Structure formats: structure tokens, C-alpha cells
Amino acid sequence: xxxxxxxxxxxxxxxxxxxxxxxxIISPIYNKNKKMxxxxxxxxxxxxxxxxxxMANEKIFIKIFPKEEYDYFxxxxxISDLLMLGKEYLAFIHFxxxxxxxxxxxxxxxxxxxxxxxFEQVFKTAKKELEENSVKDENYFYSNFEITGxxxxxxxxxxxxxxxxxxxxxxxxFHKYSVICLLKFYNLMLHEQRQNNFDFDFKMIxxxxxxxxxxxxxxxxxxxxxxxxxxxxxxxxxxxxxxLKNLKDKYLDLLNKGDQYMFxxxxxxFCAYAYNVLESTGFMYEHxxxxxxxxxxxxxxxxxxxxxxxxxxxxxxVRVNEFDWAEKYIDxxxxxxxxxxxxxxxxxxxxxYYKKGNLSKALDLLSQTNFPNFIIKVQVKILLLQIxxxxxxxxxxxAMIDTFKHYVKSEKGLLEDFKNSFTExxxxxxxxxxxxxxxxxKQIGFDKKKISxxxxxxxxxQFGIKLWLREKVSELN
Numbered sequence: 001x002x003x004x005x006x007x008x009x010x011x012x013x014x015x016x017x018x019x020x021x022x023x024x025i026i027s028p029i030y031n032k033n034k035k036m037x038x039x040x041x042x043x044x045x046x047x048x049x050x051x052x053x054x055m056a057n058e059k060i061f062i063k064i065f066p067k068e069e070y071d072y073f074x075x076x077x078x079i080s081d082l083l084m085l086g087k088e089y090l091a092f093i094h095f096x097x098x099x100x101x102x103x104x105x106x107x108x109x110x111x112x113x114x115x116x117x118x119f120e121q122v123f124k125t126a127k128k129e130l131e132e133n134s135v136k137d138e139n140y141f142y143s144n145f146e147i148t149g150x151x152x153x154x155x156x157x158x159x160x161x162x163x164x165x166x167x168x169x170x171x172x173x174f175h176k177y178s179v180i181c182l183l184k185f186y187n188l189m190l191h192e193q194r195q196n197n198f199d200f201d202f203k204m205i206x207x208x209x210x211x212x213x214x215x216x217x218x219x220x221x222x223x224x225x226x227x228x229x230x231x232x233x234x235x236x237x238x239x240x241x242x243x244l245k246n247l248k249d250k251y252l253d254l255l256n257k258g259d260q261y262m263f264x265x266x267x268x269x270f271c272a273y274a275y276n277v278l279e280s281t282g283f284m285y286e287h288x289x290x291x292x293x294x295x296x297x298x299x300x301x302x303x304x305x306x307x308x309x310x311x312x313x314x315x316x317x318v319r320v321n322e323f324d325w326a327e328k329y330i331d332x333x334x335x336x337x338x339x340x341x342x343x344x345x346x347x348x349x350x351x352x353y354y355k356k357g358n359l360s361k362a363l364d365l366l367s368q369t370n371f372p373n374f375i376i377k378v379q380v381k382i383l384l385l386q387i388x389x390x391x392x393x394x395x396x397x398x399a400m401i402d403t404f405k406h407y408v409k410s411e412k413g414l415l416e417d418f419k420n421s422f423t424e425x426x427x428x429x430x431x432x433x434x435x436x437x438x439x440x441x442k443q444i445g446f447d448k449k450k451i452s453x454x455x456x457x458x459x460x461x462q463f464g465i466k467l468w469l470r471e472k473v474s475e476l477n
Contacts, residue, residue, distance in 0.1 A: 001060060007050045025082075057075050057076075062212055104146050104147065106118075110249075145173035194233075197415050209227075221250075264293075268287055271316075272287070279461040288316050290314045291316050295329060307341070311348065318352055330349075343369040343370055350383070353365065354386075366380055366384055381407065385404065385426075389432065404426055408422045419464055428454050432449065435448075455470055455473070
């Protein structure tokens with residue numbers, strides 16, 4: 001029974017939810033099958049792990065059907081019925097906890113039952129709650145759109161051909177809801193297009209931006225933030241970065257937690273762009289300050305910690321030698337890592353050791369990583385090659401260059417420009433190794449010049465490859 005969908009569902013219940021599910025089952029409104037109550041009671045003692053051998057179907061069957069011979073299909077049916085009830089319970093708690101859904105339901109019911117006083121009371125309370133909420137995001141506009149629609153349906157049979165202003169209000173709410181949703185879609189699609197090389201169809205994006213350019217008076221915080229985020233993503237101009245910094249000071253507390261997370265994500269994304277593409281170190285500390293503020297505000301995580309975000313925050317801090325903050329971040333959030341935990345911690349501590357100069361410890365930890373994501377795999381290979389070079393382990397470095405070349409060539413997820421940049425990085429690192437291992441030194445100056453010229457021809461500084469090559473060339477003196 002441990003592998004059934006029912007057990008998988010029950011494992012997700014908190015202690016309070018599991019207890020309430022028991023109350024839900026015994027309610028005759030939702031269940032009149034006593035066998036399901038017996039099954040719940042039989043399983044209750046095994047919560048939350050549900051890993052006991054006493055949970056075998058045969059043993060549970062005896063508790064539910066004590067006087068009957070074992071019948072697989074009978075126990076299967078009860079398990080299936082309890083699973084269905086579990087799904088109903090999830091829908092119930094969602095409805096119970098969502099006041100906006102309840103308000104719409106009650107408005108519909110009171111209107112259809114001609115309970116006018118109750119309708120007006122619920123509408124007044126719902127409207128007041130909406131206006132008292134400081135966050136005016138797409139959910140705010142959609143909820144207003146829904147209750148305004150109910151108000152129109154309430155008035156129409158009583159006073160036909162009146163209240164046209166309500167139809168305009170309903171449209172305005174839906175319009176703002178739609179524009180914000182479109183901006184959020186464009187924002188995510190632009191981000192994923194750049195990250196994962198997927199070609200999205202950005203329907204209506206030019207029309208939406210043309211409209212917004214002409215209607216900048218609409219000072220909705222969510223709309224303004226996403227409008228400027230997309231301009232930053234599209235044009236990669238630092239003026240939009242600083243415009244967003246100004247908007248942050250004014251509006252950040254008026255965004256929901258998810259939008260705050262996306263704000264920091266895209267601001268940090270521009271800092272990464274400045275480093276990886278523009279080869280600028282000028283935004284490195286801005287990058288760290290974003291992580292720090294995000295951390296201090298408690299908005300650095302969104303439900304759970306994604307291992308790629310975890311890695312990035314550590315790298316951002318370590319690049320500007322904020323080792324104490326990086327280790328503080330690791331200690332606070334490592335318990336929340338659900339995926340690739342061991343590899344992620346090995347990478348983070350390995351990166352810290354590398355930047356502190358402990359190359360052997362860094363090599364040991366980074367060698368133990370095994371990530372499924374190609375972006376992280378590339379970073380690990382770059383770091384290992386740099387460590388081999390700096391440790392004068394040239395044979396290992398040459399072997400890494402060979403395997404790295406094949407990986408770059410075969411990895412379909414890498415953009416062609418990135419492939420070219422990494423291939424040139426490997427070629428020039430190979431040239432550096434030749435200089436370091438050559439006995440005659442007469443041509444070193446000429447070789448340095450050729451390598452320096454080659455570095456400037458590399459299109460991207462992805463993960464700092466150009467900065468590292470320049471540093472190593474300068475050390476040849």
C-alpha cells in the first residue's frame with residue numbers, strides 16, 4: 001500500500017490537515033461509507049512516514065473486513081474511494097481558505113435566490129476588503145472584475161438600461177488585469193528564451209508597449225515594475241536598471257511576494273548580463289546588494305529553494321569576497337534544498353575554497369558534483385579547468401580541455417554563440433599551457449600578444465572566462 005496514490009497524497013498533509021481530514025471523513029455530508037472511516041483509522045497510526053510492514057494490503061484488509069476472506073478488489077475499491085475523498089478535501093480547504101472565491105459564490109447564490117439585503121452586504125464587505133489591500137496586482141483587478149460583473153447582473157433585471165458606468169468599470173478592471181498578465185507572460189518568456197534558447201511567439205507585444213508608452217499616467221505599481229523589467233530585458237540598457245531601483249524604493253512593498261521575487265530575479269539578471277556579456281565588473285557589488293536585500297526582506301525564496309538560485313546567490317557573494325554572508329546564506333537555507341542537495345553544497349563550498357585559494361579542497365569538492373542541468377555542468381567544467389591550470393596540473397588540464405570540447409560540441413541546449421565562446425576559451429587556455437610548459441622563452445611575448453588578441457575576439461565573458469584569461473596572461477610576466 002505504501003506506493004499507492006492515496007499514501008502519496010496523505011504524505012503531503014500537515015499534521016493539522018491530516019487530523020481535519022479525519023473530521024471530514026466522518027461527516028455524513030461528505031461520506032456515509034464506514035469502510036473509509038475504518039481505513040483512515042487503520043492508517044492514522046502510520047502517519048506521516050507510512051513505511052510500516054503492517055501496511056500490507058492483507059493486514060489492512062483484516063481491519064476493515066474482519067470476518068471476510070481477503071479480496072484484493074475490495075480493498076482496492078476502498079483505497080480508491082478514500083483517495084477520491086482526499087481530492088474533495090483538498091478542494092474543500094482551498095474553498096474555505098479563499099475568501100474571494102467564497103464571496104463570488106455567495107454573490108451568485110444570493111442574487112439567484114433574490115436575497116437582496118444579503119447580496120448587498122456581501123458585496124459591500126468584499127469591495128471594502130479589496131480596497132484595503134495595498135497590493136493592486138492582477139488578482140486585485142480580476143476580483144474587482146468578477147464582483148462588478150455580479151453587481152451588473154444584480155441590477156440589470158431590477159433597473160434595466162441603467163448603470164452603464166458599471167459596464168465601463170467592469171471593462172477597465174478586465175483591461176488592467178489583461179495588460180498585467182500579458183506583461184508577466186512576456187517577462188517570463190523573455191527570461192526563458194535567453195536561458196533555454198526557446199523561440200516563443202510574443203503575440204501583441206508591440207501593440208501592448210505602444211499602448212503603455214502613450215498611457216504612462218497609469219501608475220499601477222505592478223504594471224510599472226513589469227513594464228520596466230521587460231524594457232530592461234529587451235534593451236539591456238542600464239538606465240532601466242536604475243529606473244527600477246528608483247521604483248523599488250517607492251513601490252516594492254506594494255507588490256505581492258511573487259512579484260518581489262521576480263523583481264529581484266530580473267535586476268540580478270541584468271547584473272549577470274553586465275558581467276557575462278559586457279565584461280563589466282561595475283555591477284558585481286550591485287548584484288550582491290540585491291541578494292542581500294532580498295535575503296534581509298525574506299523574499300529570497302518563493303515557496304521552496306531552487307538549487308540554481310541557491311548556487312547563484314553564493315557565487316554572487318563570493319565574487320565580491322563576501323564569504324561570511326555566503327556561508328550564512330548556506331547555513332540558513334541548505335535544509336530547504338530538495339533537489340541536487342549534495343552536489344549543490346559541494347559546488348558552493350568548493351567555489352568558496354577556490355576563491356579563498358585552497359585549490360586542493362576546491363578540486364575535491366567540485367569533482368564530487370553531478371548536475372543534470374547543462375548550464376551548471378559547464379560552470380563546473382570551467383572551474384575544474386581553472387583549478388588544474390592554477391595548480392600546475394597540466395596533464396589533467398589538457399584532458400579536461402579535450403572532454404570539455406566534445407561536451408560543448410554535443411550539448412544542444414547551448415546557444416551557438418556560447419559554444420563559440422567556450423571553444424575559443426579552451427583553445428586559448430591550451431595556448432597558455434603551452435607557454436607555461438615550454439622550455440624556451442624567446443617567443444613568449446609574441447604568444448602573449450596573440451592570446452590577448454584572441455581573448456578580445458571572444459564574444460561572451462560567460463562565467464568570467466575572458467576576465468580569467470586576461471588575468472592569467474598578465475601573470476606570464
